[in-house]
Amino acid sequence: MNPGRKYHQVSWRLIRDIAVEQWAVGVRLPTEKALALRYGVSRGTIGETLTALEVMGLVELSRQRGARLVRVPHPAQMIHPRPSQSEITEARVLFEGEAAALAAVHGTRCEIEAIHELALANHPDEHRSDRAFHIAIAQATHNGAVLATIERLWDAVPISAPQPIRSRPGHDHLSIALLLLERNASGARNAMRNHVAATSGAGCQVPDAPPNHPSACNRQANVPK
Template identity: 40%
Template structure:
């Protein structure tokens, strides 16, 4: 009979009393796993506990676990094998310290807060020519998606045009820096690469809804459309690894069929 796992009743096993305002939960979990590696709890080649078990045992969400594993993966401590789990590839020394960068989840949360308000302000300020340019960029996003590459020039241009339409230099600078962080953070680049491998692309319909809301000159509608778009981005990132696993299984099945076809056994 399998053991029934009971979720912890407290908020998180990772938060000592009085430290709720400290580092992010994923960093605390990454440090805990880091210390377990240093202490010899795992050896090279061992598989870490499944994501679901780590989430339950530590009283955190699955996105938190995923961010912690990505932080260790970026540092070359674990390797995530699609459909199998995270395996230890290197044991850190006592003097090593885990390093952290902004994650894709943190970045998207910040964009949701900032760009939602930017869209509302842009709706009250945008010119007809700029609204026409937003529509053109939506069409360009669709073309880039058809090429199935990892280019996001049109996506970035779309969001930066909205930033400029706010006529607010501080907002323009903030949003530009968020996009620069998206390109420079190793943690963020890794998860975005996984998302691209899982065929996760900018959703044309979401961008079209944002463009239409801004053209309507309705700030509340524009804010809602942008927040819905970026909330969906969070969902896409969360399920990127699961979708990648499905695609990997399909590739394996196609390869097996090809081998049998070549030997005349099918």
């Protein structure tokens, strides 16, 4: 978790606690040390948190006297912050990697051949074709919860400008589709994890899951026809 995201989350928790515990305007907030212990973060993160609350007009900061509550949080300020793009990417790596492994085991031959055709297609709308490929894999898991989760994650994926040819989705899609055709659950999982990380703008490589990954998808399954 990067520092920016950490103080953002702590800010929301502190605002919620101020409202739930009904702190009165004018009350002194606990010291940075006490708040750091309360939320399990560093004093530096608490300093950033208090600065954020000052910018929001909720507290007044004084070097000698610490932080003082000057306004009760508005209900709109208690809404949990929208997940950052890096958080969405982390969730996609987790869920879509396992979805690919599940699809390799539970997908029908017809479903996987359709996924392969999507990988071969040259669609002018790259975002739409990319989404269609990933949702088709989620559908091939035959798990409604997995499908619903991945659909919600894709609703949060921004429509970005075309990517460099080396990281365009189609190149990875074909590799993933071939692994699904081979019923290679472990390979499909790792390929999907790396694909999501590479094409999301995260700029990182995801380490392969260990050979003894606890997923039930590593076992050989009876392939549905």
